[in-house]
Amino acid sequence: MKIKNIDSTLKRMIELLRMGGDVEGWAVALEGIRADFHSDPKYASSKLMSMYGGMGSLNDLVLYGDGQALVVENNEFDFLRAQLYELAKR
Structure with missing residues (x-):
């Protein structure tokens, strides 16, 4: 069950990226x-887990479209990023 949740979370994060x-x-x-x-x-x-620390890490990502931050997408991505970590x- 956990792998299935991780898989769906990663899939959506990839789409947002x-x-x-x-x-x-x-x-x-x-x-x-x-895949791993x-x-x-x-x-x-x-x-x-190693992708979550330091400068330029997964925690630092901000999604942009046409030079503007994608607010709704960034909020969803932030939620998914925290969920994936847990x-x-x-």
């Missing part, structure tokens, strides 16, 4: 993590 231009390649990185959860959840969880650390 693509809507925001994904200039840093985060969608591709999260797609790799998503199916083959080696412990490794994938560790890899994902799911992955268990």
Whole structure:
């Protein structure tokens, strides 16, 4: 059940990143993590958790469209990012 929740959360985050231009390649990185959860959840969880700290981390992402911050999408992304963190650390 947890893997299913992680998978759906990652899928939506990837969609939002693509809507925001994904200039840093985060969608591709999260797609790799998503695939890893199916083959080696412990490794994938560790890899994902390492994306949450430091400058330029997953925590720093802001989605933009046409030079403007996407407020609704950023709010959803922030919620999903926090949800994913809680799911992955268990």
